[in-house]
Amino acid sequence: MSVTAPRGFRAAGVAAGLKPxxxxxxxxxxxxxxxxxxAGIFTANRVQAAxxxxxxQVLADGRLRAVILNSGGANACTGPAGFADTHATAEHxxxxxxxxAGDVAVCSTGLIGVRLPMxxxxxxxxxxxADLADTDTAGAAAAEAIxxxxxxxxxxxxxxxxxxxxTIGGMGKGAAxxxxxxxxxxxVVTTDAVADAATLDRVIRASSRVSFERVDSDGCLxxxxxxxxxxxxxxxxxxxxxxxxxxxxxVCIDLAQQMLGDAEGSTKTIAITVTGAATxxxxxxxxxxxxxxxxLKCALYGKDPNWGRVLAAIGTTKAVFEPDALDVSINxxxxxxxGAPGEDRDLVxxxxxxxxIGVDLHAGDAEVxxxxxxxxxxxxxxxxxxxx
Amino acid sequence: MSVTAPRGFRAAGVAAGLKPxxxxxxxxxxxxxxxxxxAGIFTANRVQAAxxxxxxQVLADGRLRAVILNSGGANACTGPAGFADTHATAEHxxxxxxxxAGDVAVCSTGLIGVRLPMxxxxxxxxxxxADLADTDTAGAAAAEAIxxxxxxxxxxxxxxxxxxxxTIGGMGKGAAxxxxxxxxxxxVVTTDAVADAATLDRVIRASSRVSFERVDSDGCLxxxxxxxxxxxxxxxxxxxxxxxxxxxxxVCIDLAQQMLGDAEGSTKTIAITVTGAATxxxxxxxxxxxxxxxxLKCALYGKDPNWGRVLAAIGTTKAVFEPDALDVSINxxxxxxxGAPGEDRDLVxxxxxxxxIGVDLHAGDAEVxxxxxxxxxxxxxxxxxxxx
Numbered sequence: 001m002s003v004t005a006p007r008g009f010r011a012a013g014v015a016a017g018l019k020p021x022x023x024x025x026x027x028x029x030x031x032x033x034x035x036x037x038x039a040g041i042f043t044a045n046r047v048q049a050a051x052x053x054x055x056x057q058v059l060a061d062g063r064l065r066a067v068i069l070n071s072g073g074a075n076a077c078t079g080p081a082g083f084a085d086t087h088a089t090a091e092h093x094x095x096x097x098x099x100x101a102g103d104v105a106v107c108s109t110g111l112i113g114v115r116l117p118m119x120x121x122x123x124x125x126x127x128x129x130a131d132l133a134d135t136d137t138a139g140a141a142a143a144e145a146i147x148x149x150x151x152x153x154x155x156x157x158x159x160x161x162x163x164x165x166x167t168i169g170g171m172g173k174g175a176a177x178x179x180x181x182x183x184x185x186x187x188v189v190t191t192d193a194v195a196d197a198a199t200l201d202r203v204i205r206a207s208s209r210v211s212f213e214r215v216d217s218d219g220c221l222x223x224x225x226x227x228x229x230x231x232x233x234x235x236x237x238x239x240x241x242x243x244x245x246x247x248x249x250x251v252c253i254d255l256a257q258q259m260l261g262d263a264e265g266s267t268k269t270i271a272i273t274v275t276g277a278a279t280x281x282x283x284x285x286x287x288x289x290x291x292x293x294x295x296l297k298c299a300l301y302g303k304d305p306n307w308g309r310v311l312a313a314i315g316t317t318k319a320v321f322e323p324d325a326l327d328v329s330i331n332x333x334x335x336x337x338x339g340a341p342g343e344d345r346d347l348v349x350x351x352x353x354x355x356x357i358g359v360d361l362h363a364g365d366a367e368v369x370x371x372x373x374x375x376x377x378x379x380x381x382x383x384x385x386x387x388x
Numbered sequence: 389m390s391v392t393a394p395r396g397f398r399a400a401g402v403a404a405g406l407k408p409x410x411x412x413x414x415x416x417x418x419x420x421x422x423x424x425x426x427a428g429i430f431t432a433n434r435v436q437a438a439x440x441x442x443x444x445q446v447l448a449d450g451r452l453r454a455v456i457l458n459s460g461g462a463n464a465c466t467g468p469a470g471f472a473d474t475h476a477t478a479e480h481x482x483x484x485x486x487x488x489a490g491d492v493a494v495c496s497t498g499l500i501g502v503r504l505p506m507x508x509x510x511x512x513x514x515x516x517x518a519d520l521a522d523t524d525t526a527g528a529a530a531a532e533a534i535x536x537x538x539x540x541x542x543x544x545x546x547x548x549x550x551x552x553x554x555t556i557g558g559m560g561k562g563a564a565x566x567x568x569x570x571x572x573x574x575x576v577v578t579t580d581a582v583a584d585a586a587t588l589d590r591v592i593r594a595s596s597r598v599s600f601e602r603v604d605s606d607g608c609l610x611x612x613x614x615x616x617x618x619x620x621x622x623x624x625x626x627x628x629x630x631x632x633x634x635x636x637x638x639v640c641i642d643l644a645q646q647m648l649g650d651a652e653g654s655t656k657t658i659a660i661t662v663t664g665a666a667t668x669x670x671x672x673x674x675x676x677x678x679x680x681x682x683x684l685k686c687a688l689y690g691k692d693p694n695w696g697r698v699l700a701a702i703g704t705t706k707a708v709f710e711p712d713a714l715d716v717s718i719n720x721x722x723x724x725x726x727g728a729p730g731e732d733r734d735l736v737x738x739x740x741x742x743x744x745i746g747v748d749l750h751a752g753d754a755e756v757x758x759x760x761x762x763x764x765x766x767x768x769x770x771x772x773x774x775x776x
Contacts (some may be wrong), residue, residue, distance in 0.1 A: 047703030047711045047727070077699050079712070079728030112696025113729055223700050294682070294763075295771050302772025308500020311465050312611050315435030321436045324467070337433070340467030341501055375682075377765035383683050384690025 001137030001156035005169030006192035008032050008232025012131035013141030018072030018110075018117060024145035026124035029188050030097065030132055031065055035233030038064035039200035040105070043209055049076030051106040052224060056101045057088070062197025064230055065103035067188055068093045068125055071148050071173070073110040073117075076223040085116055090121045093307040096129040107186045107226045109173060114321060118339040143171035146186055150174070152264055156254035162319035166193045166235045168247045172255040184258065185212060187227040189251055192235035192242060203245045204229040211252035213259060214370050216291040227252075242283055245298045260371050263377025268300050271353040273369045276362045280321035283368030286359060289313045290370070293376020297375035300355055307335040307350035310357060321361040331360040390455055390527030390543035391417050393557030394580035396620025399527030400519035404512020406460030406498070406505060411493050412533035413460040414512035417576050418485065418520055419453055423621030426452035427588035428493070429614035437475040437685050439463030439494040441613060441684055446478070446490045450585025452618055453491035455576055456481045456513055459536050459561070464611040473504055480510045484517040489661070495574045495614045497561060531559035534574055537770060539650055544642035548634045554581045554623045557634045560643040573647065575615040577639055580623040581632060582697060591633045594615040595654040599640035602672075603648060604679040615640075649741075651715075653766025656688050661757045664749040670707035671756030672767050674747060677701045678758070685763035688743055693736035695723040698745060709749040717746035
């Protein structure tokens with residue numbers, strides 16, 4: 001179950017020889033309508049890959065009929081020739097589907113700074129068009145084909161409880177370079193609800209803000225992040241915007257959690273909940289500072305409840321707080337009270353994968369949760385061996 | 389040769405039992421004058437250890453007679469009781485030396501959130517007073533006693549070429565949590581030049597700005613950083629401020645480079661030189677963004693000239709640049725030209741410890757160098773095992 005769960009969508013995933021391993025590396029998602037409304041958000045990195053530049057452009061009119069995605073190469077930092085490759089890919093897919101190139105989004109992920117083998121990619125796209133189906137298997141194959149160092153494919157589905165038959169489906173990839181906003185992620189979310197592009201734009205922004213943009217695995221911001229939301233309208237009904245936002249948010253949080261659970265080399269999924277913040281921005285700044293503290297992330301890998309490193313991270317922010325008022329808990333043990341030692345740190349059980357860090361700034365009522373991972377020798381290994 | 393190289397200073401380093409290993413852990417530096425002018429700079433972290441709060445306070449009058457330093461415990465996040473411990477330490481040293489507590493700076497380094505064993509510390513201070521000497525051996529012993537995970541003691545000495553006999557000596561420690569500003573460092577720099585406190589303040593700020601504040605080993609900012617500059621005036625002459633600044637800067641850069649060369653688990657010392665920046669601030673922002681990119685630091689550990697990660701890091705900044713104008717070189721090979729692949733990356737030799745990354749923003753005339761290290765499984769190991 002993935003992007004084909006809602007009606008009106010077909011998908012495919014094929015092996016085109018972009019990956020040396022021979023694993024699937026080209027995915028295609030097609031919206032058969034009747035609607036072609038779409039919205040998307042993109043990396044905040046100022047160095048943007050060719051497919052990001054392309055897809056921003058074709059999405060300007062709020063319409064998309066197809067998304068062609070590849071792993072095995074990011075097509076980033078490849079200059080005008082790389083942009084021409086993306087354009088040619090969209091033209092090729094459009095030709096095979098009887099669309100205009102401006103109806104086709106392109107997403108790429110993999111190593112930066114290398115041109116894509118276009119013969120392989122275009123042949124793969126042709127094969128993907130031939131394989132298109134609206135089945136669960138086809139949706140799963142698409143999710144499979146966008147994996148890079150992901151050890152498992154990621155998909156999520158939710159259905160409306162108020163309007164039977166309205167469904168939201170999503171697939172995603174992302175295993176490192178996970179930082180807001182966004183992560184190194186490609187995500188396609190589909191729905192059969194009727195919704196115009198402006199609504200979809202508000203929905204995907206609101207959903208990402210509390211899901212993908214709250215994930216900070218390693219503080220690194222990719223050149224290729226793309227999150228797309230496509231509505232086919234095949235259900236023939238719309239949902240109240242709040243309900244649609246809620247369901248899309250659930251799908252996005254589910255995908256974000258799957259990414260964290262599969263982050264490169266990680267052994268811990270760490271939720272940092274900041275309470276008592278003066279503002280949401282303050283809470284986010286503190287949460288991210290803690291999430292990015294390499295020393296803390298190493299300590300948690302070593303099952304060491306080193307709360308001093310939490311305080312040292314909080315102290316680097318401009319958030320409103322008094323150092324002598326900070327409370328910190330780790331897995332519900334209040335190890336730091338009023339900026340000084342609290343309960344015995346030996347009471348903290350760090351044997352499981354889930355770690356909950358609570359920070360109370362005692363400066364207001366805002367609450368924010370940010371998710372991260374531990375920093376491990378496995379992460380170092382995967383990222384020192386990535387391209388060599 | 390260390391802080392005792394200039395005339396007018398005595399030092400000592402002793403084992404007081406603060407470290408489980410039994411290694412030296414208490415150092416003392418005494419300025420016998422005739423002058424007691426001093427200046428210092430401190431961590432920018434808002435969570436500041438008790439010794440930082442104390443030393444800021446006693447240095448407000450620009451005068452110091454002694455500095456007592458300990459490794460084996462940071463006395464950070466220890467509340468009012470921790471501050472009382474620092475105060476008692478200063479009183480104890482002052483009593484033994486016939487000074488007021490307000491003449492005594494205190495520096496601590498080690499684990500955060502744990503009280504110091506005061507009986508051991510005060511007995512060690514008494515022993516250090518008894519051991520005080522103006523010899524090279526005594527200076528070396530002091531440098532040795534402030535080590536934490538440093539594998540070697542760090543010291544540097546420079547002498548004036550224009551005014552024979554005027555000397556600057558320094559000692560430092562720092563091996564992780566190295567980020568501006570400052571690093572996890574304790575540094576004491578001494579000189580026998582005549583200089584008033586206001587001059588020393590300008591000198592140490594200017595020197596740190598281009599040395600300690602340009603080191604960013606792991607992006608983590610400590611609670612205890614302290615850099616002190618003490619002038620005995622025993623040479624009986626002053627230096628032109630520019631010359632004094634130059635010599636102190638040389639000592640500080642020397643110590644900073646020693647810290648980088650000994651950074652926890654590192655196998656590479658990486659100099660990131662940003663040229664063509666619109667402003668120095670832009671250059672610094674870009675340099676630090678590159679220095680903090682975990683993915684790049686892992687790649688360099690794996691001898692992988694992954695310049696795409698350099699561009700991805702630059703893209704996260706607000707500096708003035710056009711993505712299509714960026715040039716990047718690694719060890720003098722221009723691997724990226726105009727934001728796209730340049731010379732063959734296989735030409736880059738990453739076999740040695742020293743790595744030079746050049747970034748040309750093509751946006752102005754400012755140039756900044758920032759230094760960092762690679763990210764290794766050794767770093768993960770040391771920091772996951774630190775307190776357990």
